Amino acid sequence: MSEQRNVLESVLDSLREVIPGAPELTPDTELLDSGLLDSLGIISVVAMLEASHSVEFPAELLAPETFTDPTALSGALTGLLATVRANGEERTPS
Numbered sequence: 001m002s003e004q005r006n007v008l009e010s011v012l013d014s015l016r017e018v019i020p021g022a023p024e025l026t027p028d029t030e031l032l033d034s035g036l037l038d039s040l041g042i043i044s045v046v047a048m049l050e051a052s053h054s055v056e057f058p059a060e061l062l063a064p065e066t067f068t069d070p071t072a073l074s075g076a077l078t079g080l081l082a083t084v085r086a087n088g089e090e091r092t093p094s
C-alpha cells in the first residue's frame with residue numbers, strides 16, 4: 001500500500017474516533033461545511049495524527065482549507081511527512 005493511501009487511512013481512522021456517531025466517511029466527505037468537524041475536533045484529530053506519525057503540525061497547516069475533507073488533510077500530512085524526512089527532523093515516538 002502506498003504511503004499516501006496509508007496516510008489517508010490513518011486520517012479516516014482518526015476522524016472516526018473524534019466525530020461522534022461513527023459516520024460513514026469517504027475521502028471527499030465535507031468535514032467543516034457539514035459540521036462534522038469543529039474546532040475541538042480539529043485539535044483532537046491533529047493531536048492524534050501528531051502522536052501517531054511523530055510530527056508537529058506547523059501553524060500554516062492549521063488553516064480551514066487543511067480540514068475541508070479527509071483528502072485535503074491527508075495531503076497536508078503527506079507533505080509534512082515528506083518535509084520532515086527531507087530535513088532529517090523525524091522525532092522518535094514518545
